[in-house]
Amino acid sequence: MPRLVVNRGVDSIQIAPGSPELRVLQVTDLHLASFGLIDRFCLRAVRDLATKWGAHLVACTGDLFGLRTVDAMERSARLFDGIVGKVAPWTFSWGNHDQELRRPGPDPAGQLDAVEAYLARLPGCLYVQGRRYMEAYRGPPVTDDPWERDAAAPEHWDGFHGGNYLVEVMNEKGTKVAWNVFILNSRRAYHLPTKVLNWMADRAGSDRRVPCICFYHVPNHEYHVIWERGLARGIKREGVCFERDRGRVHQALKAMGNIKACFVGHDHVNDYHGVLDGIDYVYGRKTCLGGYGSYKKVPKQLEAGGKAIRVGGKLITLSLGGDDPSANRFSHVTVFADGTTWQP
Numbered sequence: 071m072p073r074l075v076v077n078r079g080v081d082s083i084q085i086a087p088g089s090p091e092l093r094v095l096q097v098t099d100l101h102l103a104s105f106g107l108i109d110r111f112c113l114r115a116v117r118d119l120a121t122k123w124g125a126h127l128v129a130c131t132g133d134l135f136g137l138r139t140v141d142a143m144e145r146s147a148r149l150f151d152g153i154v155g156k157v158a159p160w161t162f163s164w165g166n167h168d169q170e171l172r173r174p175g176p177d178p179a180g181q182l183d184a185v186e187a188y189l190a191r192l193p194g195c196l197y198v199q200g201r202r203y204m205e206a207y208r209g210p211p212v213t214d215d216p217w218e219r220d221a222a223a224p225e226h227w228d229g230f231h232g233g234n235y236l237v238e239v240m241n242e243k244g245t246k247v248a249w250n251v252f253i254l255n256s257r258r259a260y261h262l263p264t265k266v267l268n269w270m271a272d273r274a275g276s277d278r279r280v281p282c283i284c285f286y287h288v289p290n291h292e293y294h295v296i297w298e299r300g301l302a303r304g305i306k307r308e309g310v311c312f313e314r315d316r317g318r319v320h321q322a323l324k325a326m327g328n329i330k331a332c333f334v335g336h337d338h339v340n341d342y343h344g345v346l347d348g349i350d351y352v353y354g355r356k357t358c359l360g361g362y363g364s365y366k367k368v369p370k371q372l373e374a375g376g377k378a379i380r381v382g383g384k385l386i387t388l389s390l391g392g393d394d395p396s397a398n399r400f401s402h403v404t405v406f407a408d409g410t411t412w413q414p
């Protein structure tokens with residue numbers, strides 16, 4: 071595995087690929103079984119996809135863990151790191167299921183803290199533990215913010231502020247930041263916390279010439295909007311599960327001014343994208359056979375145009391250019407294990 075990391079901060083990791091472009095393979099919704107043999111089969115497929123497409127980095131956008139005890143999550147993360155992490159470093163965006171603890175104790179956030187700490191210690195995982203940092207960030211205390219108060223209510227248990235950090239990608243010479251890559255926790259129903267949006271605005275705003283992309287699990291409302299308005303191209307075989315979001319996240323991202331694209335998962339059988347207010351909202355391609363909707367599992371449904379899709383990944387290429395980061399560009403394409411591609 072190439073050594074990319076040059077710096078670590080309280081909320082960020084800086085990487086220097088030393089190449090004119092960075093290829094990121096997004097994999098999503100693996101829904102590991104938590105049985106060694108089946109999970110090894112899936113993770114070897116991810117490893118082979120990363121190798122075939124020459125990925126410098128693998129971005130896992132959540133719903134990874136099959137069994138959500140702290141021990142089982144750590145085992146799965148270790149397996150991911152031992153197989154995929156051997157060929158490329160990886161990031162992890164929490165999915166909604168990943169946060170549904172099987173045996174929540176009196177301090178469920180503390181249990182997820184333990185998983186965060188474990189991820190941060192894995193040699194191949196680019197991860198920053200940060201719940202307390204985000205909870206202390208600028209913004210109204212959770213108890214004064216009706217949105218967050220509701221999210222954190224025991225009946226919702228959607229208040230986890232961990233899983234949000236920034237990967238700064240240096241230009242080819244390693245002299246300047248070429249891209250900001252935000253790894254975010256969209257939780258289940260309440261999407262990004264207010265304080266996390268404030269933190270993003272500060273980080274993205276520190277140099278607006280630096281373009282930004284985001285990886286998170288649950289689509290925001292605009293994934294629905296772009297399809298309804300005819301702005302999107304690609305495959306849509308199920309409704310967009312934007313949960314409670316109705317534009318709050320988009321308004322914040324738009325105001326930052328330099329968010330170029332977002333990449334999500336969650337809805338397994340959708341793979342489309344469209345641009346709204348300068349932001350390219352992109353679905354990833356479901357990876358591996360776990361959960362519903364994989365092609366190999368239900369070919370009859372696919373033939374009928376139903377709830378199934380051929381599994382693969384999304385390859386995102388970022389140009390790392392020279393001295394002016396605002397000149398950097400990106401592209402994305404769906405990729406498969408047999409070497410073929412599909413462009414939405």
Ligand SMILES: [Fe+2]
Nearest residue numbers: 133165166336
């Ligand atoms: Fe999900």
